[in-house]
Amino acid sequence: MSETYDVVFIGGGPGGYVGAIKAAQLGLKVACVEGRGALGGTCLNVGCIPSKALLHASHLAHEAETNFAAMGLNAGPLSVDVAKMLGFKESVIKSNTQGIEFLFKKNKVAYVKGWGSIAAPGSVKVKGEDGSETTLAAKNIVIATGSESTPLKGVTVDEKRVVTSTGALELPAVPKRLVVIGAGVIGLELGSVWKRLGSEVTVVEFLDHVTPGMDGEIQKQFQRSLEKQGIKFILGAAVSGVDASGADLKVNYTLRKDSSTASLDADVVLLAVGRRPYVSGLGLEAVGVALDERGRVKTDGHGRTNVPGIWAIGDVIAGPMLAHKAEEEGVSVAETLAGQKGHVNYDVIPGVIYTDPEVATVGKTEEQLKQEGRAYKVGKFAYVANGRAKAILATEGFVKVLADATTDRILGVHILGPQAGETIHEYCVAMEFGAAAEDVARTCHAHPTLSEALREAAMAAAFGKPIHS
């Protein structure tokens, strides 16, 4: 190759494509290698965006079933045309991914189609669809290859009856019985979609609680709330395998408390036990890029691997596997490469679950603070005392603010409630400023909004008492 890129991103997901655009905006010569045939990675193609499209589409069914009668509305029974719903989802994906291609052109990022690997530091090999091979010369290489669904022993995925999130986004019909293995974000969001559309959903989880790592109180109430919607949970259960030999799928599991075994019949099984970094076939071993004990690319906290000129961002490195975390890392590395001081504040990364009600969280959980031995105070406020929540029939859930006992500095915020994913941002801004709970408590919040509940929780933390409870 005659031309040398300043930086080549391997992977066109949220980390890679955003990093590439930012680097180009900062004047670098940039290429982004992607073999999927579309930009946007897991997030836009088979993750966040399509799942939210289905959650939106199925939301009306849920509203009609649970809330219409109370409001004096009668819509009769609803019917669902899954093919059409999937068509809506596809149209959203397409306009998103094509949007990125447009952004690449606009910012002069070279979009190289094919699967990339590192031939040597400074050299990226790209294998095209047709088997052709090209080599890109690059001063810097950024590994942004993302993650893939973690397999489970005894469970063979065919993406038809036994599916990962990818297959669960394209089921041709509403399964009568859906068993979800894993009570994490993905399992619960997609379980919710199909529950709303009429499936009987059972979630089997290895641990004794849902959404591992989240604040304990949120976990409990969240599970209760999903159970009220009819989702069943079997916790503390190790799935030993899925028997796909008969007409019905059989999910075999062992209860951890007494080692008893049982099985569940299912029409579709969704395997959602987590995601693992995608590092195979990248040639990392040959160039000597070190991995950590969990198979993630090791970095110095600023995206540098142990090999000079090779960087890594997103799901392939440590930290929460979230698109916005990857994007921020992409921007940070781009800034560093352009001679600026790139930085990611890992203490303030929000996480959202788009169920109904939503879950949103940022900062430390109560359990983490206890473990650290930090003195903290808790402010809580329930949506049942919020006017807007009442007016939109969404009073389930609460806001929990954790603040330092002496300085009042906000340490963590955990929300189960309507539109939690949008309202939490005020606390992200607050935490970036090192705000105290009193700062939020003294900020005028518009009435009537759900956000008022967030302020009341801050008042409860700062002053010991909210006004409205």
Place this chain on the structure above:
Amino acid sequence: MLKPMSCKLLVIGAGPGGYVCAIRAGQLGIDTVVVEALRPGGTCLNIGCIPSKALIHAAEAFEAAKAAAEANNPLGISASAPVLNLAKTVEWKDGIVARLTGGVAGLMKKAGVKYVSGTARFENGETVIVATDMGEQEIHAENIVIATGSVPVEIPSLPFGDRIISSKEALKLSEPPEKLVVVGGGYIGLELGTAYAKLGSQVTVVEAAPRILPLYDAELSAPVARRLAKLGVEVLTSTKALGLSPDGASLRVESEETARSLPADKILVAVGRKPHFEGLGLEELAIDMEGRHIRVDDRCRTAMRGIYAIGDATGEPMLAHRAMAQGEMVAEIVAGHKRAWDKQAIPAVCFTDPEIVSVGLGPEEAKASGREVKTAFFPFAANGRAMTLQSEEGFVRVVARADNHLILGIQAVGAGVSELASGFGLALEMGARLEDLAATIHAHPTMGEAVPEAALRALGKALHI
């Protein structure tokens, strides 16, 4: 005559300003009495913000169900055409109002506040007489807070009654009027007009100014105007309402070009609100007025020692959350805390379709203050979450000083943006600069991602446009 009472703090009016003031005072251990002629919660809870939002929500749901009943809806959910029972919707709304006002009464009780039901009249600066069901109650107080709120402005040629209604009556109609004319294209008129258009009324809006929502800039109001057109709402701007036609069945309106008569089953007059002091005996006090409202200083003190005024009684902006913040402050001042009004931002929200939010200064206001400004917007059409929600109309806009990037204002128009307002307010309170918002991680995929993008764009380049 009942036995006279005395207290440290007397609050006249139990609307958002008054009840919050009373609760906060009670929490701080102050001996507090609150007087209210109607139900606790004021206009906001009983006949304003809350019931209107319930009606708006029902109308949105009805609209969504109607869309699902159409053959070509893209989502693949279908249903038979929905049927509306507005009387039942109103009953549902009344249930919410009853729960909330009952809740407020309970909160006041819990905080140790005494509640006196009746109409208050000043005897002098320390004494108030309340006309209650059981006779006159005299109350002496060291501190008195006037929190009497506001009432709709009446147009002399269109007095309320019969088919001419205010927002209060518009919230308890038993069925959608076939033809609804809304006089006043401000937020109250448009919120209710939009709801009724969705519920099946044929709606016409008459606005004297050259465009709707004259208090917001044209960039912000344009998406709302587009949506109104799509809903089939006729908007007559630069048009004055003159009065009823001789048969009383139409509204006569006039613009520079033409005069028309608009047939109307109901005429909703929503041309603004004015402070409510009727029967209060303000003339017994030595306080200063400023036009129609009471003049207060940065501690909500009137010209008379020991008398405070908060909320709509103190003029614009007539917003519940401003009243609440003032009420809290006064309670703390009476408790001896050092407090003054130092809010950098009071968000204003329009629950139209799409919603509008404005916090701080708009581009024109910022320029008018003599500063050089940078402004940029990020459209929801380039936001993934908006696409999944079928809500691509609208944008987030930031306004900042050109020299040091200090954010002066943030505005947004779009579905659900009312819930972004708090983040905007907090950014202004914290003295955030464009770089601060650009560097705050916003969750993906959310509408909120448009905020750092707008900031980035103001700094030169957004990532996603």
